[in-house]
Amino acid sequence: MEYFLQLVLAGLTKGSIYALIALGYTMVYGVFKLINFAHGEIYMIGAFTALIVGGALQITTDLAPSMIFLISLVAAIFFSAAHGATMERIAYRPLRQAPRLTALISAIGMSLILQNYVRLAQTSDFLPFHSMIPDIPWLTPGVSPITTTQLTIVVTTVVVMISLTLFIKFTKMGKAMRAAAQDRIMAQLVGIDMNRVATYTFVIGSVTAAIGGVLIANHMGQINFYIGFLAGIKAFVAAVLGGIGSIPGAVLGSFVLGMAESFGAGYISSAYEDAFAFIILIIVLIFKPSGLLGRNEVEKV
Amino acid sequence: MSDTILDIRNFSMIFGGLHAVNCVNIHIDKCEIVALIGPNGAGKTTLFNCITGLYTPTEGDITVYNSNKKTVRINGLNPNKITELGLARTFQNIRLxxxxxxxxxxxxxxxxxxxxxxxxxxxxxxxxxxxxxxxxxxxxxxxxxxxxxxxxxxxxxxxxxxxxxxxxxxxxxxxxPQLLLLDEPAAGMNLAETKRLDYIISKIRDEEQITILLIEHDMNLVMSIAERIYVLDYGELIAEGTPAEIKANPAVIKAYLGE
Amino acid sequence: MKASFFKTLRTTLLNALWMMLITFPIMVIKVKPRESLVSWRWMNLLWVGIGTFSLSWIWRYLLSRRDKGSKLNAGRGREVLGLLWGKKKIRAVLLAALTLLVIWFPWIVNLYQVGIITSGLMFVILGLGLNIVIGYGGLLHLGYAAFYAMGAYNYALMYLYWGMQFWLALPLGAVSGALFGILIGFPVLRLRGDYLAIVTLAFGEIMRLLLLNLSDFTKGAEGIAQIPRAAFIRALSLQEATNYLFYICAVLVAFSIFIIRRLENSRIGRALEAMREDEIAAQSMGINLTRNKLITFALGAFWAGLAGVILAAKTTYINPGSFTLLESVMILVAVVLGGMGSIPGVILGALLVTLIPEYFRALSDYRMLMFGVVLVIMPIFRPRGIIPKLRKHYTVKEVDCSS
Incomplete structure (x- = not known):
């Protein structure tokens, strides 16, 4: 029973992280019908920025850990968002009219660029990441089933999801995004600036990914330049599983995937932990390409 | 019955509760030029898509009579199979x-x-x-x-x-093909081009013995070349007849001009 | 004119400042958590600034040229080339010269060089194979390395368990690659372009994980060593074997070009192209999508299987690490760089991708970064590649159309 509970918690944690990344995928896909292959790299950059800023502050100053955590989180969010928006400007904006596969190729290229930029400027080794989230006193490690980091991750994810949903529903930009997702040309005709929508979409996606990056780095304790690839692919799987383009779908898909991985690794085989995501992806795309909450699209002739 | 080459019986197409085409019967004889007209959204292209296999009809039978009198029910066949059977089409928004x-x-x-x-x-x-x-x-x-x-x-x-x-x-x-389905062939053409199209379509029928079913909004063209006309409105077949009959049909006039 | 210059200058400067800002933590600060050390690399900031400034300038110029639509002269060089190639005599002379060069090559350079060029040629075969899938069929395949692995492991395992010889393994590897291609092709038939890319990626990764984890059968991460080189009547010395493999590769490249060119200009080739252009229209013109997609996968995988066997025979050691996503992406780079659908383009692309990192060792650390840059830049500025595909021109013959 205790083992079972552990697996549930691990799945929940994983699912939360996937959800934070999957949002970026699903929003970009919803509006631009582009699989932003480099999205995982934004998450990696978030984690790295937090490590660098946090590490530098820890070594050079004597601020309180919670203060350092906050500063590095803000830095991670800012720099990830900046990278996301810049990436859109360079690699995707000139290709907005091009066939979708062309943009996908460009996205793969962007992913390689960001990975190797971090590898060359920093290191290809794994770096230890000292958790900066201060322990909540009443969650004694080993006694309570959930750790502080896990709790933080789940709570943060829920908060981010709720605020994002509110943003999409009620703000002007949120409405513009929904309009653009429905019909891009029509949206432009009624005066929606697609370039602004693009920037916002990439910034928001990058912000949530950065939060995910910082949290997972605190949880896992080490990072390297390649963590974005697998996390990105899995988050994409989650987005597809839930129905790409749908925000609640991305969240649902992420939790399902997190649980499936956790239980698959716990009860079947941990060697194939990464394969579960791929197998789920293949099954979903073949049998229900619209995902759990997505709408069926009939191609117009 | 004379030389029927395409027979559509009790045909319906439903998209998630919406009856795009409802219980339509159409038959086309060899070497005819038949027009399918109707207001936008009447279900004309949907019908074409079902005949050519891009959609599978919800109900009904679509039967093709081969040149050697073999009958084939083509519901749900792949488009390429249907093309092999002698049906070919053009697209409303050009797909070259x-x-x-x-x-x-x-x-x-x-x-x-x-x-x-x-x-x-x-x-x-x-x-x-x-x-x-x-x-x-x-x-x-x-x-x-x-x-x-x-x-x-x-x-x-x-x-x-x-x-x-x-x-x-x-x-x-x-x-x-033995049957050519043209989806708005004159859309966007100028007067001279439409005239030539008129000539070309007749020529194709006369010289190649190809039967023609066309969807068209240009009434001058339709009235000049079609021998029989079917009128669809909101997925229902509201009239069938020669151009003269259709011109005089009150139901058609109502559908086009409103009350 | 002047005003626009200052405007450009201002934007470019702002771009440079922006890039300096956003790359600041990653480029400048370096933390060594274990030693509690922080180093500040201010020079990097300067480089980023200067680099962005100049690149942004070039970028803006190229982009404005692209948007003005100066693609008129994009294919001119290619057309001249095509015209020369079209002349029978010139072609014969060129081919003869090339053949002589290939035969002589191992005698005028050292062993190391022969090895490098052999890798290059192997990559040409891979590129030509992937080109069938992407360039002709229009299916973006990101798991191509799985087919490659299929060929390599086929030879390695069959040698390991049954002592299989290279010459028997070569066709078997290619055929098993093709069969595997069909097997993977079936489930992905109905998928749209971008989903297909991701699913093939997933298949590729699953393949790698299987090779890694079925260690009783595949020897897992430690790989399979001492795979024999190709033998010619007797076992060959290293020098001989290397030269021999080089010749085999050269012949296989010629063979691939010959076959693929013929396929390209045939009923099948046309059908694949139509499928790439518009699936719905192609179907309505009587093209069986299922069949043609499977053909695409099978043909593409055939060459990958072939190249896999050669890889195993060349390196005599393989492990799952040789067949990662990066390998698939590298082949993709070759195709995109050279020109999708263009045989001379892909050959050039494959050679560039393999040989540049070999000959400019200093750059080898930046290899993947360069590949990324290629994948971003090519679609924007030269979507049809360095040597774009030339359309076949049919001479119009008088036809009696009264009949």
Whole structure:
């Protein structure tokens, strides 16, 4: 029973992280019908920025850990968002009219660029990441089933999801995004600036990914330049599983995937932990390409 | 019953509760020119898509009578199978193979009537070579018939609008159909081009013995070439008859002009 | 004119400042958590500034040229080349010269060089194979390395368990690659372009994970060593074997070009192209999508299987690490760089991708970064590659159309 509970918690944690990344995928896909292959790299950059800023502050100053955590989180969010928006400007904006596969190729290229930029400027080794989230006193490690980091991750994810949903529903930009997702040309005709929508979409996606990056780095304790690839692919799987383009779908898909991985690794085989995501992806795309909450699209002739 | 080549019985198409086409009966005889008209959204293109296999009809039977009198029910068959059976179509919003030349577009149309496989392509034996030369000649011949030969080596997307529409017809003719389905062939054409289209369609029927079913909004064209007309409105068949009968039909006038 | 210059200058400067800002933590600060050390690399900031400034300038110029639509002269060089190639005599002379060069090559350079060029040629075969899938069929395949692995492991395992010889393994590897291609092709038939890319990626990764984890059968991460080189009547010395493999590769490249060119200009080739252009229209013109997609996968995988066997025979050691996503992406780079659908383009692309990192060792650390840059830049500025595909021009013959 205790083992079972552990697996549930691990799945929940994983699912939360996937959800934070999957949002970026699903929003970009919803509006631009582009699989932003480099999205995982934004998450990696978030984690790295937090490590660098946090590490530098820890070594050079004597601020309180919670203060350092906050500063590095803000830095991670800012720099990830900046990278996301810049990436859109360079690699995707000139290709907005091009066939979708062309943009996908460009996205793969962007992913390689960001990975190797971090590898060359920093290191290809794994770096230890000292958790900066201060322990909540009443969650004694080993006694309570959930750790502080896990709790933080789940709570943060829920908060981010709720605020994002509110943003999409009620703000002007949120409405513009929904309009653009429905019909891009029509949206432009009624005066929606697609370039602004693009920037916002990439910034928001990058912000949530950065939060995910910082949290997972605190949880896992080490990072390297390649963590974005697998996390990105899995988050994409989650987005597809839930129905790409749908925000609640991305969240649902992420939790399902997190649980499936956790239980698959716990009860079947941990060697194939990464394969579960791929197998789920293949099954979903073949049998229900619209995902759990997505709408069926009939191609117009 | 005379020489029926396409028979549609009790045909309905439902998209998630919406009756796009509802219980329609249509039959087409050999060597007729039949027009399918109706206001936008009446279900005309949906009907075409079902006949050519892009959608599977919800209910009803679509039957094709082959040249050798074999009957085939084509509901749910793959589009390529239906093309093999002798039905070919054009598209409302032109769907040419844009980066290929006009001639290559027509050559694609010949695909079903050829046999060469991978081995033939690699060995390039006498039979394959003869077949290839045949394809080029046939395709060129079709282009000439539609006066498109000067565009033969031009990339399809570089063609003017009118010739693009004609090229769609040429490509469809290359499949050697007995029934040609034209989806708004005159859309976007100017008066002179429409006149020529009128002439070309009649010529195709007269010289090649190809039956024609067309969707069209240009009433001058429809009234001038169609021998029989079906009128669809909100997915229902509201009238059928000769151009003169249709012009005088009160239900049709109501559908087009409102109350 | 002047005003626009200052405007450009201002934007470019702002771009440079922006890039300096956003790359600041990653480029400048370096933390060594274990030693509690922080180093500040201010020079990097300067480089980023200067680099962005100049690149942004070039970028803006190229982009404005692209948007003005100066693609008119994009294919001119290619057309001249095509015209020369079209002349029978010139072609014969060129081919003869090339053949002589290939035969002589191992005698005028050292062993190391022969090895490098052999890798280059192997990559040409891979590129030509992937080109069938992407360039002709229009299916973006990101798991191509799985087919490659299929060929390599086929030879390695069959040698390991049954003592299989290279010459028997070569066709078997290619055929098993093709069969595997069909097997993977079936489930992905109905998928749209971008989903297909991701699913093939997933298949590729699953393949790698299987090779890694079925260690009783595949020897897992430690890989399979001492796979024999190709033998010619007797076992060959290293020098002989290397030269021999080089010749085999050269012949296979010629063979691939010959076959693929014929396929390209045939009924099958046309059908694949139509499918790439517009699936719905292609179907309505009587093209069987299922069949042609499977053909595409099978043909593409065939060459990958072939190249896999050669890889195993060349390196005599393989492990799952040789067949990662990066390998698939590298082949993709070759195709995109050279020109999708263009045989000379892909050959050039494959050679560039393999040989540049070999000959400019200093750059080898930046290899993947360069590949990324290629994948971003090519679609924007030269979507049809360095040597774009030339459309076949049919001579119009008088046809009697009264019949």
């Amino acid at each position: 193979f844009n980066s290929m030349t006009a001639l290559e577009n027509v050559m694609i149309g010949c695909h079903t009537r050829l046999k060469a496989g991978i081995l033939g392509a690699i060995l390039r034996d006498g039979k394959t070579r003869a077949e290839e030369q045949g394809v080029i000649d046939t395709s060129m011949g079709i282009l000439k018939k539609l006066k498109l030969e000067r565009y033969a080596n031009e990339t399809a997307s570089n063609l003017p609008y009118g010739p693009q529409r004609l090229l769609e017809i040429a490509r469809a003719m290359a499949t050697e």
